[in-house]
Amino acid sequence: MNEILREIGMIARALDSISNIEFKEFDLTKGQYLYLVRICENPGIIQEKLAELIKVDRTTAARAIRNLEINGFIEKRDDELNKKINRLFPTEKGIRVFPIIKRENVHSNSVALAGFSESETETIFHLLQRVRKNVEVDWEFVKKGNKRVY
Template identity: 30%
Template sequence: MESVGKWISTIHRYAHIFFNQEADELGIGGGQFSFLFLLYRQDGVSQDHLAKKLYIDKATTARAIQKLEECGFVRREKSEIDRRQNLVYLTDKAHGVKEQVMETLANWTNILTKDFSEEEYEIVLRLLKKMAGNATEHISKGEGCKREG
């Protein structure tokens, strides 16, 4: 059976290249696009919320938010409800590049789904979501590599 992971890995590597090229002119890394995208949808959320939504560990999330803060795209404020939490808010600078960020994300989707019919698009989206769910379930159960012997 041909490896599904090989193709997912290939897409991931090319996505990394694409987003890094696009983000370069903003002075951020390609990985920060997903954080901006989530914040455009829901501003003023905790770093923990962002980490969970993106399935990224807390340390990586903290570094990404720190980079965005240093570049002037977000600000962090202590939550008034839970002083242990930092809430992340978009700045005017981030709102100024929203269209560019959203267009970049849409362009990548269009590149990946070029010449797909509507039906093919829906099928691949459903299957990818199912695969992501399978991976999440497996890892959340603490099932790493099972060794024989």
């Protein structure tokens, strides 16, 4: 059997490593750019939903959010109806960096998909969406404290 997940992992780690190096000049480290992008795309998102979007545990998300807040990229605001909920918003600094991160994403996509036709690109996208949806089922299952049967 082809090692599809190994290939996906190598691609993800290589692109993450590149981004971490390139975004270091903006004081964005260790994948924080992922969080900032989602917050810019979804202003007012709550931490739990953000963790779900990125597919990380709440502790990992909390650490990244705290660092983004300390470095002035985002701010927390109380929810108007439920004061226990904090909503996340980009600051001016975060909004200024957002287009640079998006530009890097466009570039990485074009590099990764160089030589593929539009049809092949669409096929890859749809197949990877199906893979993600399959994995999400196990992710949700394990996240709730269950064990997978091998």
